[in-house]
Amino acid sequence: MPDFSLTLLIVPLAALAGIGLVLILAMPALEARSRRNRRMAEALGVSPVESREGHGGNASTRRKAIEETLKEIEERQTTQRQQRRRPGLGQRLREAGLDWSARGYWLFSATVAVAAFAAASSLGLLPAIGLAGGAGLLVPRLYVAFRRKRRLAAFAATFPDTIDVIVRGVRAGRPLVDCLAIVANDTEDPIRSEFRLVVEDQSVGITLQEAVDRLAERVPLQEVGFLATVITIQSRAGGSLTEALGNLSTVLRGRRQLQAKVKAMSAEAKTSAGIIGALPVIVAGLVQLTSPEYLAVLYQTDLGMMVLAGCALWMSIGVFVMRQMINFDM
DSSP states (O other), X not given: OHHHHHHHHHHHHHHHHHHHHHHXXXXXXXXXXXXXXXHHHHHHTSOHHHHHHOOHHHHHHHHHHHHHHHHHHHHHHHHHHHHHTSOOHHHHHHHTTOOOOHHHHHHHHHHHHHHHHHHTGGGOHHHHHHHHHHHHHHHHHHHHHHHHHHXXXXXXXXXXXXXXXXXXXXXXXXXXXXXXXXXXXXXXXXXXXXXXXXXXXXXXXXXXXXXXXXXXXXXXXXXXXXXXXXXXXXXXXXXXXXXXXXXXXXXXXXHHHHHHHHHHHHHHHHHHHHHHHHHHHHHHHHHHHHOGGGSHHHHHXXXXXXXXXXXXXXXXXXXXXXXXXHOOOO
């Protein structure tokens, strides 16, 4: 009888957990269409309802052109996101702003491994080899990830000001190409180096749209993708480039303000999630130090190992769910 009651309790809980995981994983796909419609409305300068209805023949034609363009851009960006899930070594080094070759990267890894082996040689041969291998593989990867994150953050921080420079130049009557050249010459890295590549691409005959698309591929930021979207829509559907870029600058600044606000509001939730996730491990470690025989049954018996595996699984699911709850995609 107790086993039957336990089964009745486990089955609905497992079903609820499965439904929750499916909803969490399917949410990005459900929101993709609404994001596309919202971007189309911003490009048209109307509300989403008005964008779906259309006003007059010209507005309807332009709306269809923008909708087709956004659909094409959405498909291309989806393909790019799938390719960026596992970026190659060369791409990660380029995004980090490092001019290393693959050979230089592995030489750095070997140097770190040798240094770690020399530092841990007093611990014995096997521990020293293990630490050397882990350091040689992990430290260079973490360093590249740190440089990449810092460079992308610096790019995103100054990107709205860059858009403002372009808008002021276009309003003053200068061609867009000249405005991009000004950005490539008068700004700081990493903006300068990336826009210099855009100018160089145009100098060899590549269209502005393709050059900006290449910029979006080199710099995996949504802000740069927005710029590519605006220029693509303007080149195909027409409209005021100055107004479109001005609206983009306003959107980017509002986006950064919203990100700062969300970060401040979610700080407490992130701290709570970290404490909740670390508390069982800390308590188990303290109990193991004070009373080793109390937890011995968990790692000395098969049933105890199964319990530990189940606890680790459910803790991982809980941490994943909490992360998704406080991870806002903007």
